Structure formats: structure tokens, C-alpha cells
Amino acid sequence: MADTQSYQSKLKRLVFDSETTTGTAVTPGAGSLVVPAFDISLARDRGTGIIARDAVMDGLAGELCGVPGSFGSTLTFSTEIHPNASDVDPYFVRLLQACGFEGTDSGTALTLFPSTKVISNYAATTPNSLTFSLIALLEGIDDTIQTTFGATGAASFVLNSGERAQIDCSFVGKNGDFMTFDADESAVGTVAELGCSPFVVKNVTATMVGSDTGAAFDEVQLSSITINTNAETPDILDPTEADGFAVSPVFFNSAPTVSFQIGATATNNTRFWSYFKDGEEISISITLDDPASTDSLQFLMERVQFTGVSMADNNGAESYSIEGKCVRDPGEGYNTTGSKFNIVWTYA
Numbered sequence: 631m632a633d634t635q636s637y638q639s640k641l642k643r644l645v646f647d648s649e650t651t652t653g654t655a656v657t658p659g660a661g662s663l664v665v666p667a668f669d670i671s672l673a674r675d676r677g678t679g680i681i682a683r684d685a686v687m688d689g690l691a692g693e694l695c696g697v698p699g700s701f702g703s704t705l706t707f708s709t710e711i712h713p714n715a716s717d718v719d720p721y722f723v724r725l726l727q728a729c730g731f732e733g734t735d736s737g738t739a740l741t742l743f744p745s746t747k748v749i750s751n752y753a754a755t756t757p758n759s760l761t762f763s764l765i766a767l768l769e770g771i772d773d774t775i776q777t778t779f780g781a782t783g784a785a786s787f788v789l790n791s792g793e794r795a796q797i798d799c800s801f802v803g804k805n806g807d808f809m810t811f812d813a814d815e816s817a818v819g820t821v822a823e824l825g826c827s828p829f830v831v832k833n834v835t836a837t838m839v840g841s842d843t844g845a846a847f848d849e850v851q852l853s854s855i856t857i858n859t860n861a862e863t864p865d866i867l868d869p870t871e872a873d874g875f876a877v878s879p880v881f882f883n884s885a886p887t888v889s890f891q892i893g894a895t896a897t898n899n900t901r902f903w904s905y906f907k908d909g910e911e912i913s914i915s916i917t918l919d920d921p922a923s924t925d926s927l928q929f930l931m932e933r934v935q936f937t938g939v940s941m942a943d944n945n946g947a948e949s950y951s952i953e954g955k956c957v958r959d960p961g962e963g964y965n966t967t968g969s970k971f972n973i974v975w976t977y978a
Contacts, residue, residue, distance in 0.1 A: 637768050645819035646760045648724055648752035653877040655779035655806055656761040663721040664819040667707040672764050672776055676702030700874030703778035705801040710794050710828035713925035716978055719754050720823050728760045729785040730861045730880030742973040743965040744882045759877050765815045773815040777806025780877040784861035791853040795829040802863045805873050835917040842910050851893030851944055860884040885955040886971050894948040902950050906936040928974040931956045
């Protein structure tokens with residue numbers, strides 16, 4: 631007999647809304663932002679879940695029925711980064727705001743940096759929380775919606791040569807409905823910010839300059855760049871909440887880190903090992919340009935101190951595998967000249 635019940639797992643759309651009231655779910659609609667996401671996982675795995683009562687003794691074998699305890703959600707996904715001219719806070723900027731970044735807007739460029747501000751109601755340049763809805767659009771079967779709200783997270787950037795630039799996100803949030811059903815959710819979410827040309831890691835402008843002499847390194851065979859913000863989203867238990875969780879803050883207790891591979895050259899041979907041994911620092915700037923517009927995305931790390939240097943093979947070519955952390959001067963934040971860790975979105 632024909633199977634008329636099974637449906638395709640790919641028919642999912644991840645949308646989100648910035649919360650105008652922190653920790654209050656937003657009903658998704660036509661204006662919700664669609665994330666060009668892949669490798670999506672939404673799990674109801676935080677908290678005690680169903681509390682087992684197997685240790686309770688009533689004179690009989692087995693165990694008593696469990697009782698629901700605290701519940702929270704974890705949402706992980708990767709997303710492309712699409713240029714979107716004239717928009718100061720496109721979807722990827724809003725995702726970064728929910729990952730603890732604040733910004734300053736010049737009118738043509740938004741500069742983002744790790745924030746110590748508390749999560750607040752939505753504004754264009756401050757950290758805020760999100761409501762996510764994972765919608766399965768099913769022909770002939772009621773569409774399904776899974777939600778998590780009050781969501782905050784951590785982000786890392788994966789910039790592999792010749793591949794799409796991507797952001798890996800890990801969010802924690804309060805439980806919305808585990809699953810609800812609607813006849814047709816196809817009108818929910820706008821794809822206006824998406825296109826067929828996400829940022830690709832090619833024609834990249836990259837500079838690496840030593841702090842001691844100001845001399846440049848050789849940026850040859852630069853590949854496999856990963857920038858991890860190392861944000862933390864600790865669980866905040868709250869017995870006044872229906873499921874026992876409040877909105878998690880975003881803390882930056884550790885330095886952002888960067889790792890990459892780079893070719894071994896006569897210049898690089900004289901520097902990487904000595905910088906590592908002496909605790910010297912370098913500045914790194916990586917800029918992705920949109921060939922169809924003036925949009926660009928820059929990663930500026932003014933003080934990178936190596937934590938690991940090793941030799942590696944890169945398709946038969948001798949290379950270095952480098953790990954470093956973005957350090958700063960005492961009393962200076964990550965938006966202070968000389969200590970910057972900035973992500974600059976140029977949109978006009």
C-alpha cells in the first residue's frame with residue numbers, strides 16, 4: 631500500500647523575531663526573519679526534565695510515576711552570511727546581538743564588539759533575546775511549529791578558503807510549545823534578506839602585522855580560519871517561571887580565540903616560533919567583500935597572542951597551524967583602540 635503519512639525532513643524553515651519584551655515569546659508572522667540555516671537541532675534537554683521517583687519507598691517494587699521538573703531548550707545551527715545593502719541590522723547582526731554583542735552605528739557601518747550589558751528589550755545596537763520557531767511546511771498534513779523563546783547564545787565563525795562564510799550558533803532558551811499544528815504556515819517568514827550569493831571566502835583582504843616591528847607576515851596559503859567568541863550562557867533557574875528557567879545572560883569570561891593554517895615561508899619561519907616563545911602579539915584583519923555591492927564584513931583582532939604553534943601539512947605544502955587568543959590591555963574593553971576585537975558590517 632502507498633505511504634501517505636511520511637514526510638520529508640528537509641521541509642523546515644527556521645525563523646526568529648527579536649523580542650521587544652525580553653523573555654516574552656513573539657508570535658511568528660510574515661515579517662519574521664528566515665535564517666539560511668543548516669544542521670539544525672532543537673532539543674528539549676536542559677533542566678531536570680521528568681523527575682524520577684524510583685527511590686521513593688511505598689512497600690512495593692518498581693517506581694512511582696514521575697513528575698515534570700524544570701525544562702529548557704537548546705538550539706544549534708549553522709548559517710550562511712548574506713550581504714544586505716542599506717540594512718544596519720540584517721538577520722546575522724540580530725543573531726550576533728543575541729550572542730552578546732553590542733554595536734555603534736556610523737550611518738554606513740555597524741561595529742560590533744563583546745558586551746557586558748544585560749540582555750534588554752530589542753534595540754538596534756544592544757544585546758537582546760530572540761524567539762525562534764522551527765516550522766515544518768507539509769503538503770496535505772498540518773504544518774508543525776516548535777518554538778523556543780528568551781533565547782541567547784554563543785557564536786563562532788568558520789572561514790574556510792573557497793567555501794561559504796558561516797556562523798555556528800548555539801542558543802539556550804525557554805520552552806515554547808513542544809509542537810503545535812496549523813493548516814498552513816507558508817506565509818510565515820520573509821526571505822527578502824536572502825539571495826543566491828552569500829559571502830564566500832575568496833578575494834579576501836587579510837593582513838597580519840607583528841606588534842614588535844610592525845612588519846607584515848606572508849599571508850600565503852591562509853586557510854581554515856575559525857574565530858570563536860567563547861561566549862557563555864549559564865542556566866538561570868527561576869522558580870517563578872512556568873518551566874523553571876529565566877533568560878540566560880551572555881558572559882565573556884574567556885578571550886575570543888582564532889585558529890588558522892598559513893604557509894611556511896622564509897619570513898614566517900623567522901616569526902611564528904619566536905613570537906610564540908616571547909609572548910609577542912600580532913594584529914589580524916580579515917575582510918570579506920561582496921563583489922556585487924560595497925557591502926563588506928571585517929573581523930578585526932588587534933592583539934592576538936599565540937597559544938599554540940605547530941607544523942602541519944597542507945596538501946603537500948609545509949605550513950603552520952596557529953592558535954591564538956584576543957587579549958587586551960588592563961582597563962580597556964574590546965572596542966578600545968589597541969585592544970579591539972570588532973566585527974564591522976559595512977552596509978552603505
